[in-house]
Amino acid sequence: MKILVVGGGGREHALCWALAASPLCDELYCAPGNAGIAEEATCLEIGAEDVDALVTAATDRAIDLAVVGPEAPLVAGLVDALEGAGVKTFGPSKAAAELEGSKAFAKELCAKHGIPTPAFQRFTDAEDAKAYAASQPLPIVVKADGLASGKGVTVCQTHGEAERAIDAALVDKRFGAAGDSVIVEQCLSGQEVSAFALVDGETALMLPCAQDHKPAYDGDTGPNTGGMGAYSPTPLVDEPTAELIHATILQPTVEAMKAEGRPFKGLLYAGLMMTPDGPQVLEYNVRFGDPECQVLVMRLMSDLLPALMAACDGVLDSFDMRWFAETAVSVVIAARGYPGSYQKGEPIGGLDALKAEEDLVVFHAGTKADADGSVRANGGRVLTVTALGGTLEEARERAYTAIDRIDWPGGFCRRDIGWRALAKPTIETED
Ligand code: GLY
Numbered sequence: 001m002k003i004l005v006v007g008g009g010g011r012e013h014a015l016c017w018a019l020a021a022s023p024l025c026d027e028l029y030c031a032p033g034n035a036g037i038a039e040e041a042t043c044l045e046i047g048a049e050d051v052d053a054l055v056t057a058a059t060d061r062a063i064d065l066a067v068v069g070p071e072a073p074l075v076a077g078l079v080d081a082l083e084g085a086g087v088k089t090f091g092p093s094k095a096a097a098e099l100e101g102s103k104a105f106a107k108e109l110c111a112k113h114g115i116p117t118p119a120f121q122r123f124t125d126a127e128d129a130k131a132y133a134a135s136q137p138l139p140i141v142v143k144a145d146g147l148a149s150g151k152g153v154t155v156c157q158t159h160g161e162a163e164r165a166i167d168a169a170l171v172d173k174r175f176g177a178a179g180d181s182v183i184v185e186q187c188l189s190g191q192e193v194s195a196f197a198l199v200d201g202e203t204a205l206m207l208p209c210a211q212d213h214k215p216a217y218d219g220d221t222g223p224n225t226g227g228m229g230a231y232s233p234t235p236l237v238d239e240p241t242a243e244l245i246h247a248t249i250l251q252p253t254v255e256a257m258k259a260e261g262r263p264f265k266g267l268l269y270a271g272l273m274m275t276p277d278g279p280q281v282l283e284y285n286v287r288f289g290d291p292e293c294q295v296l297v298m299r300l301m302s303d304l305l306p307a308l309m310a311a312c313d314g315v316l317d318s319f320d321m322r323w324f325a326e327t328a329v330s331v332v333i334a335a336r337g338y339p340g341s342y343q344k345g346e347p348i349g350g351l352d353a354l355k356a357e358e359d360l361v362v363f364h365a366g367t368k369a370d371a372d373g374s375v376r377a378n379g380g381r382v383l384t385v386t387a388l389g390g391t392l393e394e395a396r397e398r399a400y401t402a403i404d405r406i407d408w409p410g411g412f413c414r415r416d417i418g419w420r421a422l423a424k425p426t427i428e429t430e431d
Pocket of ligand 1: 226227289
């Protein structure tokens with residue numbers, strides 16, 4: 001089979017790594033890819049949002065399956081364009097990608113279909129939003145409705161902060177059209193879990209859960225990022241809890257989308273708050289998490305390619321996937337300054353020596369290669385060092401030992417990935 005993966009981050013490297021290992025994969029392409037992906041796939045110099053060029057590349061090469069990684073092209077309708085040109089594609093249609101493209105749509109879907117989510121109201125008028133926020137207990141969350149590169153969510157400790165966050169979106173238009181409406185939402189405390197399912201329009205085939213680390217620095221301090229590290233499994237999700245997540249969140253979401261005339265196909269990612277009353281949906285994403293995808297592929301025993309095909313073909317009800325029981329840990333190495341401004345172009349050494357390590361893969365996120373093959377930093381999140389171990393401690397040790405062998409003074413990572421699971425896994429109670 002000829003496969004095209006769209007995207008160029010750590011998630012897409014992980015997808016390419018897993019797909020390249022499939023005996024069904026004869027040719028693998030990635031657009032635009034990165035220096036690490038280039039070792040698994042032929043990289044095409046096409047941006048992930050260049051819909052017309054991607055359709056031409058896929059049809060010219062008679063691609064059998066396209067796999068779209070990032071949210072922006074999904075929300076822009078890349079899957080519709082590829083399928084319209086006859087290319088089988090893993091990922092949701094533009095209508096179904098609204099689940100991530102509009103937080104208001106997602107929250108209203110939950111409210112209408114009885115899917116647990118924190119209380120909320122949607123506003124387009126700043127004064128109405130401020131009046132509602134002022135009537136609510138603190139802290140309170142203000143969210144820009146659309147895609148805002150991870151910057152549209154503010155957890156407000158005071159009503160003044162809530163007013164400023166509302167003004168930033170609705171009055172100052174800091175997020176452009178993504179802030180034309182806002183959600184003002186009850187703030188839940190506790191631990192977050194990332195839950196995933198492959199979906200074929202009808203069936204949610206649940207994958208293992210993971211936990212991410214959004215703040216940039218140790219101890220969950222500093223600005224929020226796309227994710228600085230992840231691990232799977234998480235002690236917060238035992239088998240009964242996984243069944244609860246499937247029965248109360250994932251499968252009902254799939255059924256709700258079908259009932260709304262927007263059948264969902266692809267990867268459904270529910271960001272959940274684990275509360276004493278059960279899991280609640282904080283947000284949906286319509287693609288694999290990054291770096292959660294890296295830990296999932298390390299634990300995947302089955303061939304990924306038939307699983308993605310089964311989602312496209314509507315046969316997940318008779319499909320099963322097998323997973324290694326071991327723990328996978330992924331630690332992101334980012335450019336100093338990320339998620340603010342940072343340097344590009346610095347050389348990164350020590351990567352070749354790590355290729356021979358067992359149960360360890362350095363997935364590239366923002367990298368590019370010189371003509372001689374040497375690797376340079378080319379983004380905010382640059383590498384995701386991912387290890388498998390019999391325990392979380394063992395996997396962490398393997399990942400951090402590898403990181404200490406990477407020569408890149410311009411990079412930084414969190415040194416405490418997995419700390420919550422190692423400290424004391426609990427679901428917070430009221431007292
Ligand atoms: N790691 C969080 C995300 O992919 O959205």
